[in-house]
Amino acid sequence: MSTHTNRKRLLVLDDEKNVAETICMMAGAAEFDTEHTCDAGTFIEKVIAWKPTHVVIDLQLGDRNGIEVIHSLGETGCDAALIIVSGLGGRILEASAIAANERGLNVLGTLAKPFSRKSFQSMLAVEVPSGRRTLNPAKRSIELDVSDQHLVAALKEERLIAHFQPKISCVDGELVGFECLARWPQPNGGMLPPDIFIALAEKTGLIDHVTRSVYTYALANLPDQVRERGLKVALNLSPLNLGDVLFPRWLLNKCGEHGLAPSQIILEITETASMDRPLALLENMTQFRIQGFHLSIDDFGVGYSSLIQLARLPFSEMKVDQMFVKSLATSDESQKIVTSVVGLGKSMGLNVVAEGVEDAWALGFLRDIGCHEAQGYFIARPMDSIAATEWKGCSWFADN
Ligand code: C2E
Ligand code: MG
Ligand code: MG
Numbered sequence: 001m002s003t004h005t006n007r008k009r010l011l012v013l014d015d016e017k018n019v020a021e022t023i024c025m026m027a028g029a030a031e032f033d034t035e036h037t038c039d040a041g042t043f044i045e046k047v048i049a050w051k052p053t054h055v056v057i058d059l060q061l062g063d064r065n066g067i068e069v070i071h072s073l074g075e076t077g078c079d080a081a082l083i084i085v086s087g088l089g090g091r092i093l094e095a096s097a098i099a100a101n102e103r104g105l106n107v108l109g110t111l112a113k114p115f116s117r118k119s120f121q122s123m124l125a126v127e128v129p130s131g132r133r134t135l136n137p138a139k140r141s142i143e144l145d146v147s148d149q150h151l152v153a154a155l156k157e158e159r160l161i162a163h164f165q166p167k168i169s170c171v172d173g174e175l176v177g178f179e180c181l182a183r184w185p186q187p188n189g190g191m192l193p194p195d196i197f198i199a200l201a202e203k204t205g206l207i208d209h210v211t212r213s214v215y216t217y218a219l220a221n222l223p224d225q226v227r228e229r230g231l232k233v234a235l236n237l238s239p240l241n242l243g244d245v246l247f248p249r250w251l252l253n254k255c256g257e258h259g260l261a262p263s264q265i266i267l268e269i270t271e272t273a274s275m276d277r278p279l280a281l282l283e284n285m286t287q288f289r290i291q292g293f294h295l296s297i298d299d300f301g302v303g304y305s306s307l308i309q310l311a312r313l314p315f316s317e318m319k320v321d322q323m324f325v326k327s328l329a330t331s332d333e334s335q336k337i338v339t340s341v342v343g344l345g346k347s348m349g350l351n352v353v354a355e356g357v358e359d360a361w362a363l364g365f366l367r368d369i370g371c372h373e374a375q376g377y378f379i380a381r382p383m384d385s386i387a388a389t390e391w392k393g394c395s396w397f398a399d400n
Pocket of ligand 2: 236268298
């Protein structure tokens with residue numbers, strides 16, 4: 001075992017010795033120190049003792065399967081870059097990568113066997129972010145120690161703000177509107193993301209205040225293009241807000257104050273388990289529609305969003321969840337799911353928006369399948385109002 005500390009170290013777990021040796025040889029050629037084993041127990045011991053920078057796990061092992069090993073690896077707190085290999089096909093590889101991600105492991109990628117030296121070495125060449133991936137928001141909020149008292153104080157001092165992320169047409173790249181995303185600036189200059197404090201607000205009964213506070217800020221600070229070109233403004237609404245009977249009237253008045261027509265406003269609702277009073281929900285949502293607001297079903301395709309809700313509730317827009325959109329370029333399954341979901345939305349007469357567009361390939365794909373609108377880091381990140389007003393647009397359409 002090499003003790004050279006500056007070189008990267010790759011550890012392989014594969015029950016076929018010749019395959020393991022070949023992988024080590026390819027990594028050796030890319031300046032890695034290498035080790036391999038065919039035994040899962042030995043593998044975990046080596047992970048702890050040798051602290052590899054990269055690990056390769058084959059999913060099919062003799063006595064144990066790769067998922068069990070991924071589970072154990074997660075428990076060691078390993079922060080090595082993980083490559084999962086298998087001859088079992090793309091869907092199983094993708095599922096195991098998701099499982100590894102959920103365990104907090106740093107998944108570098110998956111490779112279907114047999115793979116070429118080139119594809120393996122280009123994966124090894126990727127710069128890996130150090131440290132464990134952040135686990136779920138609930139865990140993060142504990143680390144950040146955010147309490148309901150902090151939130152009450154932030155509401156009182158009107159410290160909650162919004163950032164604005166452009167939405168464009170997939171036909172010609174024209175700006176069609178912005179989504180307003182809640183932000184909580186921190187004294188250290190950081191920005192607390194909404195998944196943490198929205199969940200806290202929902203749990204502690206503060207959500208009606210939080211929603212009004214964020215909407216008040218967003219509508220008073222809209223990027224200039226909204227009024228200049230009559231663009232749309234998307235705002236997120238917690239299903240719990242639908243229990244606030246005074247809210248539709250409040251929002252109507254706010255729109256009047258800022259010279260906005262209700263038809264410019266899209267309320268994005270993510271379905272959750274709390275949508276347990278379907279009749280009240282139906283009534284409230286119908287009221288919004290009667291007043292002229294648009295309703296969008298957010299994160300469609302994951303969680304609780306179901307076909308029944310889509311058929312029953314008066315949505316006018318569907319947002320395809322970013323989980324499928326982000327992986328379009330690399331996943332056949334995602335391409336099939338996005339194609340079907342976009343087709344479903346269009347056949348129901350909905351405006352279909354894909355979020356999580358992170359690369360040109362995804363944007364091209366969405367345009368080709370006839371998705372109406374797109375939003376994502378490849379187009380623009382959420383920005384403060386000044387940056388959003390100065391945003392020059394998406395240049396990709398000029399050359400494609
Ligand atoms: P969402 O409504 O689905 O918003 C999209 C989230 O994806 C935003 O995260 C946005 O910054 C992020 N995003 C956009 N493009 C990309 C991309 O290309 N790649 C990746 N990886 N992410 C992208 P954010 O701002 O952290 O918001 C998270 C969620 O918090 C929102 O998801 C929404 O459900 C909720 N939220 C935000 N603002 C509010 C609010 O005012 N009220 C309520 N109730 N919920 C809100
Ligand atoms: Mg949204
Ligand atoms: Mg979403």
